[in-house]
Amino acid sequence: MTYSHLTTAELTTIANFFTQGTKAYKVAQMLKRSVETIYRVYRYLKTGATIVDYQQQYVSNKKRCGRKLAQLPQDEVVYINEMVAQGWTPDTIIGRGDRSISCNRRTLYRMFKRGQFGFDAKDLPMHGNRHPNGYVEHRGKAGQLDRSIYERYEDFPNYTKEFGHLEGDTV
Numbered sequence: 001m002t003y004s005h006l007t008t009a010e011l012t013t014i015a016n017f018f019t020q021g022t023k024a025y026k027v028a029q030m031l032k033r034s035v036e037t038i039y040r041v042y043r044y045l046k047t048g049a050t051i052v053d054y055q056q057q058y059v060s061n062k063k064r065c066g067r068k069l070a071q072l073p074q075d076e077v078v079y080i081n082e083m084v085a086q087g088w089t090p091d092t093i094i095g096r097g098d099r100s101i102s103c104n105r106r107t108l109y110r111m112f113k114r115g116q117f118g119f120d121a122k123d124l125p126m127h128g129n130r131h132p133n134g135y136v137e138h139r140g141k142a143g144q145l146d147r148s149i150y151e152r153y154e155d156f157p158n159y160t161k162e163f164g165h166l167e168g169d170t171v
Contacts, residue, residue: 005058006033006037006041008055010031010033011041011051011054011055012051013027013031014027014031014038014041014042014051015041015045015050015051018041018042018045024038024039024042025038041054069114069116070102070103070107070111072101072102072103072111072117073102076099076101076102077117077118079099079101080093080101080108080117080119081118081119084119084123084124085123087125089124089125090105090108090109090112090124091105093108094108109121112124
């Protein structure tokens with residue numbers, strides 16, 4: 001289920017209703033929000049804090065959300081930098097398997113794009129692009145391999161009367 005966060009305008013409205021003494025469930029109905037969301041703001045305001053404090057705490061809490069950046073041991077960072085200096089790509093570094101790296105290929109590409117640990121995507125042979133300019137995908141585009149099945153009557157007028165006209169299907 002998706003949800004949207006309270007906007008500054010909604011927080012201001014909630015604070016105004018709180019100072020007027022309006023019940024939280026009525027505010028929730030007017031703003032079309034969950035009652036618990038409004039109660040949470042009301043409980044915060046009852047401590048003597050302001051909406052500005054609530055917003056600042058919300059922003060500071062939001063900074064801690066999400067996945068943390070992957071951390072590599074220093075010996076792996078040194079090894080990866082040496083291999084990149086020799087012209088290796090993350091695909092080659094991870095896929096070679098002569099040394100275990102504690103992340104996968106896509107994570108390593110993300111580290112290069114972020115510039116994390118001194119990596120730089122511009123140092124890669126294709127400058128961090130998985131496909132060079134002008135790359136066209138050819139997989140799954142076989143096109144028309146043979147004649148249509150409906151053209152057989154034009155080529156073989158006695159198709160249904162003669163023996164030996166078998167259909168074949170390739171997989």
